[in-house]
Amino acid sequence: MAFGFEELMLRVTERCDQLGWPYFVTGSAACLIHGEGRNTYDVDVVVRMPKHDAGAICEPFQPPDYYADPQSAEETARRGGQFNIVWATKALKADIIAPRSGGFTDGCFERARRETFNDGTAIVLSREDLIVNKLDFYQQGGSDKLIRDIVGVMRVAGPKLDRVYIEKWVTQIRLEEEWQAVLERYARPCWSCTRVTSLCDVRSLKLAR
Secondary structure, X not given: OOOOHHHHHHHHHHHHHHHOOOEEEEHHHHHHHHOOOOOOOEEEEEEOOOOOOHHHHHOOOOOOOEEEOHHHHHHHHHHOOEEEEEEHHHOEEEEEEOOOOOHHHHHXXXXXXXXXXXXXXXXXXXXXXXXXXXXXXXXXXXXXXXXXHHHHHXXXXXXXXXXXXXXXXXXXXXXXXXXXHHHHHHHOOOHHHHHXXXXXXXXXXXXXX
16 A cells, blocks of 8 residues: 555544544555555545534644644535645645535445455445445546456456346446446456456466577
8 A cells, every 4th residue: 555545544544533533445555455556645534523613623733744624514514525644744635525415425434344455454344335336426427447346356366246126226326337447348358357367377388498
């Protein structure tokens, strides 16, 4: 994991735990738990912040090491969207995201579970909800790395993946085309397996000479 990335994530989630605010880690950090992971320098945490005291999340993150604006937190709690907690000395940031309203989001909070990282624990979005979220972002114009993330989660989960649950929300949110693209990519041979085979072939050729 990138230097400082986990530490920032755990400091943010520890603050949410202290305040008793519901939250879950999503995005790349969730992929590190459920999937194959990739290099990342951002933290994504969805938090239900109270509108009257949202700025409290910023208290442990003080200058000069950090930048966190309580007014931005309160604005996010009132209007939605997100604001940032920046760890300036390490060029890292955490995106604190106000949750959307609706049944799917409620289910995300209910299904999220506490997971273990190298240096602590945090509540993380379930792998099925992570997949649906990434499909939704991909539909909105996200990059191909979202498809790679989803396929990585599917490969790691294997038969444990609840496809019935995923396909229920795929149908309700109208993500059928995006899901089909994922299934087609998933059906291809694993890149890492193909690469290992290729490396073995190269070694065999060298030994044969």
